[in-house]
Amino acid sequence: MTPRPRVAVVGGGRSCEHEVSLASAASVAEALDPASFDVVRLTIARDGSWRDEQAAVLDLAGAVRALQGCDVVFPLVHGPHGEDGELAALCELAGRPYVGSGVGAGAVAMDKWVTKLVAEALGIATAPARLVTVADAEVVGWTGPVVVKPVAAGSSHGVSLVRTPGELGPALAAALALDARALVEEVVVGREVDVAVLRRADGTVVASPALEIVVDGLFDHAAKYGGGADFRVPAALDDVEAKTVEEAALAVYTALGCAGVARVDFFLTATGLVLNEVNTVPGMTEHSQVPRMFAAAGLPYAALLDELVRGAAPR
Known part of the structure; x- marks a missing residue:
């Protein structure tokens, strides 16, 4: 990378998570230190077309040129047509390093059925x-x-x-x-506990403290974004529970071939740990779960983003 890398922060997308993705992208773009990074904001509209910072429409060739004009791509497109490996594939075709998991890991983790098969092969229970x-x-x-x-x-x-x-x-x-x-x-009855796993810029892989979601009923879209959930980090786990959750999160992250940061969600039940799902492009506003977890470990938001950008490598 150059001393002050140009970072393309990409948000939006064609999925039902469009607005959430825009929020993640805006937060990341604002938080990347301007003394360290030159941020270029790119947006994918709901119809799949691209927009540059001046809201000018880019065709696919123009989008690729915009990506190639940057040193690193930071994809923040949640859900289908982004998190599922599509955007990672475009970055690879454009020859640009990018933050986060590659094509295979994104596609497999996005598929909850296939993720169950991977987890069960590791000996981790699923519903x-x-x-x-x-x-x-x-x-x-x-x-x-x-x-x-x-x-x-x-x-x-x-x-x-x-x-x-x-x-x-x-x-x-x-x-x-x-x-x-x-x-x-x-239906799985248990505590909802999440762990974030990060591959740092030096190649080491670390797990965050666990976060517990306390909610009355189902942790659905309304509870997640309407303020109806209580996020407790670090979660109140004993040493055995904390070690079990961390080891399972690291095992799933490694087996899927994840990179960058991923959030691994579990239920902690009376009979043991149950995997719920894996998010390879988790919410990334400063108040999202993953930044909260790493902040609790002493890694503030801006430093987390710095690790992610500097850890991006050619695939």
Whole structure:
């Protein structure tokens, strides 16, 4: 990198997480030290078109040229068409180093069904689930309370806690409106505990203190962004629980081939740890979960971003 690298901060995107992504990108762009980095803001509109800092429309060739004019790309496009490896692939085709996980890790982690298979191969439990498509949604029978979610979506969009038989059909319709596949999971009763894992610029991999989410009911989109959840960091875990959660997060991060920072979400139940999901492009405002966790470990927001940018490497 040059002494003062040009960093393309990319936000927006075509998914239902567009607004969340814009918030992450704006926060990161503001927090990157202008004495250390020259920030270039790029936005992907809801229709997939790109905009430069003056809001001028760029075609794909123009977007690639904009990326190639920077030393590093910081992708902050959450959800499908970004976090799932698509933006990482464009950076690789453009020959630009970028922050975060590569194409394979992004695609696998975004797919909650495949992530379950990886976790179970590691000996980490996941919620028993059934994979449902549009073709077989109407024949899904009632087996008791379940959680229905899209296979590949984020920010808890399309997630429903189904308590009665009559709620199952609408919940499946909501999930399948966002993805061609949905998961019908058994309800897991336990504490919701998250850990962030970071590959630092020197190549070492570290886990943050755990964060516990305390919420009355389902941690859905409204609870996540409406102020209805209480984030407690560090989580009140004993030494054995803390070690178990950290080791599981590191194992999943490594097995998926993640880079940069990822958030690994668990339930801590009476019978042990259960993996919920993995986010390779987690929310990155200063008040998001990942920055809070690392701040609790003594790594403030600006320093975390500095680690991420300086840790970006050609793929």
